[in-house]
Amino acid sequence: MKVVYLWKNGSPVLVYKNEDNEYVYPIDKWTETKPPSGIHQPFYFDGNQWIGNTRESWKQML
Numbered sequence: 001m002k003v004v005y006l007w008k009n010g011s012p013v014l015v016y017k018n019e020d021n022e023y024v025y026p027i028d029k030w031t032e033t034k035p036p037s038g039i040h041q042p043f044y045f046d047g048n049q050w051i052g053n054t055r056e057s058w059k060q061m062l
Contacts, residue, residue, distance in 0.1 A: 039052040
């Protein structure tokens, strides 16, 4: 078992190996790169890094 993160919102997903000993990944785009702590919504993975808001910019959007 391992954890991957969905590109669209950083949700963690547990993936397991099947009977052929291969991981079964989500259909949605995913990454093994965990979103950094302190990042605020909305955020997403652009294929290289997580893009999101700081606490200060998030507060301004409220």
